[in-house]
Amino acid sequence: MTSVQLIDQGELLTYRFEDLMRYHGPLFPGGVAHAFKVLERALPLLGPDGPPERRAIRVVTAFRGPGARDAFELVTRAVTEDRYVVDAALERPDRGRALERYVFELACRDRTVTLLLRDGIVRDEFIELSRAPDRTADQDQRLTVLKQEMAERLLSRPATEVYDVA
Numbered sequence: 001m002t003s004v005q006l007i008d009q010g011e012l013l014t015y016r017f018e019d020l021m022r023y024h025g026p027l028f029p030g031g032v033a034h035a036f037k038v039l040e041r042a043l044p045l046l047g048p049d050g051p052p053e054r055r056a057i058r059v060v061t062a063f064r065g066p067g068a069r070d071a072f073e074l075v076t077r078a079v080t081e082d083r084y085v086v087d088a089a090l091e092r093p094d095r096g097r098a099l100e101r102y103v104f105e106l107a108c109r110d111r112t113v114t115l116l117l118r119d120g121i122v123r124d125e126f127i128e129l130s131r132a133p134d135r136t137a138d139q140d141q142r143l144t145v146l147k148q149e150m151a152e153r154l155l156s157r158p159a160t161e162v163y164d165v166a
Helices: 017-024 029-046 066-076 124-131 137-155
Strands: 003-008 011-016 057-061 084-086 103-108 111-117 163-165
Touching: 003 029, 003 066, 011 017, 011 066, 017 029, 017 066, 029 066, 029 103, 029 111, 029 137, 029 163, 057 066, 066 084, 124 137
Parallel strands: 057 084
Antiparallel strands: 003 011, 057 103, 103 111, 111 163
């Protein structure tokens, strides 16, 4: 399993996916996995000479999920310190319903990287069920399975095969 690393007050911090899941809890493993892959992809680009400074990272995204929010908070403290923004203006409807909200812009000092999810990671069935206003108990159970399957799909691939740099 891979990890992500940052510097905080001169100390190297290392996080694995399991750390993020312990912080978030079991409800949204797919969102946690998305954030982990975004961090895995973006951090080396934000700190080409080594891990970037934790408290200098800003996150702006169209993704609304609480799993991703919690994962970014644990790793960067961006939520608590008002460096995390959900902005619907980043949505890319031209990419289709399955991809439109998976846009993440991370910045650290003078560097900014925008990541877009590759096609084939998020299934249409997941999008339809997750956005359904009045799900049945069976639909909720199916959605739970789809969340876990998505997390497994994400974690089984290198970040470079999950998120593209825009």
